[in-house]
Amino acid sequence: MKNNTQDYLAINKATWNDKVDVHMASSFYDMEAFLQGKSTLNDIELALLGDVSGKKILHLQCHFGQDSLSLARMGAQVTGVDLSDKAIERARELAEKLNLEATFVCCDIYEAPHLIDEQFDIVFTSYGTIGWLPDLERWAAVVAHFLKPNGQLIMADFHPVVWMYDNDFTTVFYDYFNVAQIVEAETGTYADREAPIANQTITWNHPISEILNALINSGLEIKRFNEYDYSPYDCFNQTEEFEKGKYRIQAFGNKIPMVYAILAIKK
Numbered sequence: 001m002k003n004n005t006q007d008y009l010a011i012n013k014a015t016w017n018d019k020v021d022v023h024m025a026s027s028f029y030d031m032e033a034f035l036q037g038k039s040t041l042n043d044i045e046l047a048l049l050g051d052v053s054g055k056k057i058l059h060l061q062c063h064f065g066q067d068s069l070s071l072a073r074m075g076a077q078v079t080g081v082d083l084s085d086k087a088i089e090r091a092r093e094l095a096e097k098l099n100l101e102a103t104f105v106c107c108d109i110y111e112a113p114h115l116i117d118e119q120f121d122i123v124f125t126s127y128g129t130i131g132w133l134p135d136l137e138r139w140a141a142v143v144a145h146f147l148k149p150n151g152q153l154i155m156a157d158f159h160p161v162v163w164m165y166d167n168d169f170t171t172v173f174y175d176y177f178n179v180a181q182i183v184e185a186e187t188g189t190y191a192d193r194e195a196p197i198a199n200q201t202i203t204w205n206h207p208i209s210e211i212l213n214a215l216i217n218s219g220l221e222i223k224r225f226n227e228y229d230y231s232p233y234d235c236f237n238q239t240e241e242f243e244k245g246k247y248r249i250q251a252f253g254n255k256i257p258m259v260y261a262i263l264a265i266k267k
Contacts, residue, residue, distance in 0.1 A: 006200040015199035016084040028191035052076040065091030140218035147266040156261040190235040222261035229254040
């Protein structure tokens with residue numbers, strides 16, 4: 001297991017380092033609009049976040065910091081964490097460029113308690129995060145570790161049902177349940193499918209029961225669990241935009257869940 005652990009961290013870190021500059025240049029991340037003040041947060045998570053002014057927020061798996069800095073613009077004191085050293089470097093550059101107060105830490109999520117010595121009002125994580133983590137019990141323990149009493153976990157992510165299908169959504173290809181790590185080769189990236197990069201990834205499918213039970217086992221109380229029949233991102237194949245900024249798999253319409261969101265409290 002030790003070797004596997006080292007492998008997945010090294011392989012995924014290299015992959016995400018490769019993606020950073022491609023993503024920053026992509027229309028998907030629309031850096032120009034962001035620099036001019038556009039928030040990158042969606043209604044799904046904003047509805048659960050509410051007023052974050054003056055709140056201390058830990059943003060896990062923050063990539064190059066757009067959401068973290070959007071929260072800082074809303075008046076939060078934000079610390080962002082990511083495995084990719086290149087992403088963290090870019091996040092710090094963005095914070096400086098925008099003159100925003102935010103702290104960025106490069107580390108594996110499981111190591112964060114050894115590097116960050118404080119507690120937070122909110123732990124936030126969103127979209128394409130926990131699939132990169134092998135052990136959700138450990139992840140939930142990290143979340144609980146960082147929350148103040150009555151602190152909140154707020155997360156939004158792609159629904160595990162979406163990950164069951166092949167890339168073109170023509171067949172159920174993967175197991176809904178977490179039976180083994182998934183090793184894949186990919187060319188391009190969701191933000192730019194023609195990008196001249198080729199990488200290996202190691203991920204895990206976590207069913208909803210695994211996610212909720214990990215949080216419950218870590219002492220968190222689930223206050224909200226919402227499911228949505230659309231994605232706020234056009235990051236899958238075979239999509240249609242049925243309302244502005246809302247995407248579904250064309251062949252499925254509103255028949256499958258695409259995103260879920262959780263609000264949990266540390267009692």
